Amino acid sequence: MAKGTKEGVENIMKNVNKELDESVTDNDSKSYSLRKRPRVDYNENRISKRQEQDEYTSPTPSSPKVHSLPMDNPSTSNPFIEEEGEDYPIIINDIPDELSFKDEDSIDDLKIREINVSRLFRQYQNESIKIAKTGGLFVESNVHEILSLSSIFLLNSGSHSKTMIDIFSSSLLDDIYQQANPPQQIELYTECELKLRKVIKKAIKESRSSATKFLLTELTNDQMLNENFGSMILECLKKLPTAKIKNEPSETTLITNYLDHIMREMLHDPDKHIVEWPNTEINESKAKKLQGIRSKQPDFTVSIIHQLQLNGVIFVGEVSPPSEKNNVYKNCNDLIRVGVFMKDCLDSSIELGADIKILGFQCVDYTVEFYMMDLVRGMYIMINIGKVTIPASLREVSNFVDDLEILLAIRKVFQESFNIFFDKLCNPSSSSTKMKFKRDTLGTPKFRKLVNKTHNCHRSCPFWFGRF
DSSP: OOHHHHHHHHHHHHHHHHHHHHHHHHHHHTTOOOOOOOOOOHHHHHHHHHHHHOTTOOOOTTSOOOOOOOOOOGGGTOTTSOOOOOSSOOOBOOOOTTOOOOOSOOTTOOEETTEEHHHHHHHHHHHHHHHHHHTOBOTTTOHHHHHHTTTEEEEOTTOOOHHHHHHHOHHHHHHHHHHHSOOOOOOOOHHHHHHHHHHHHHHHHTOHHHHHHHHHHHHHHOHHHHHTTHHHHHHHHHHSOSSOOSSOOOHHHHIIIIIHHHHHHHHOBTTTEEEEOOSSOOHHHHTTOOTTSOOOOOSEEEEEEETTEEEEEEEEEEEEOGGGTTOHHHHHHHHHHHHHHHHHHHHHHHHHTOOOOEEEEEEETTEEEEEEEEEETTEEEEEEEEEEEOOSSGGGHHHHHTTHHHHHHHHHHHHHHHHHHHHHHHSOOSOOGGGGGOOOOOOOHHHHHOOOSOOOTTSOOTTOTTOO
């Protein structure tokens, strides 16, 4: 390197160092200081992070809060994202002091075998309040008790809570269930069943194409086959793989590839009532949401069409994909939501003057549980009316044929409710005689959020979610 060039570089470096020294001196004079590198205990950090992410760890209400790093809140720009609660366990314990239910007889009470069922239910509600005020009601353990505070009486044979059994007894609960759910004398026509099994066998042993052509011909010539869900089996032939795919489907895939064609063939009529998988709240619940908190919309609805507008929902549903089948909290929480949505829809129909039954379902993995709700003397009795396993392959459709009678019974209840509701839309009249039996839905902030951060799979769950 030339001597002149070397001296030039040295002069430049001296000037740079001088400017840096002056800059630091100037910053000191302005009372600015550089941020020191923080000391971090990475072992402690790792343990804290592990505890935060472990969904089976249940912090107590006295556990310290774990604050996340500040970041942009997507809910401010996306209206379809629900607001999250704070990172501490939320349990239903914010019950108003004045909330209580009269423990006395009334002339309007429901009695079975000379037993005042209505009064026992009010005792049960008061016991639920007591639990909420002392230890709190947990989503995973107290589905029945949480719903009872909105006067919803959930009856699922073999899945009663301990508190219910202590107050009612198992035998009385079974009697109430039987009275609310009289047996449906609906059978799949033998000839139709034989044809459906024949076409399934043809699809597996011969080809999907030949089976589809055969069934299309039969449907054209046999109206009874149409009425017995022949078109539903046709959709299964078109959409299902021959053998079950090993990969677990997402919620969207579960709906679009496996569940949607079942629900549409059972419930959809483009001119009368339509099946929807909405991304907005139903009007029945939108009117009841708490100010400032977004209410979760149902995954599924069937809405009635009147005057080319949707006027009322009479069927709702919630879906959990196979990946969530062990998520006890989510599935119990979804069942609570199904109950509340059904009650909102039932209240809306009663105000219209329509004395109907509201239907709902909960799908977990490939299993669908159906529910029916009716208002009986101040109790919103919600009963399980059937369980169906939706087929994931052509090889499973044969077993699914055995469940078609359950779907036929559900469709009959649905059609009866639709006819009554639609008649009231066309011929408005005074409110239903059940108006005086309507009860309020619990509206406390914690009930509205229904976001309990203590996802504990080890709590006792009467529904056995996550254990099959």
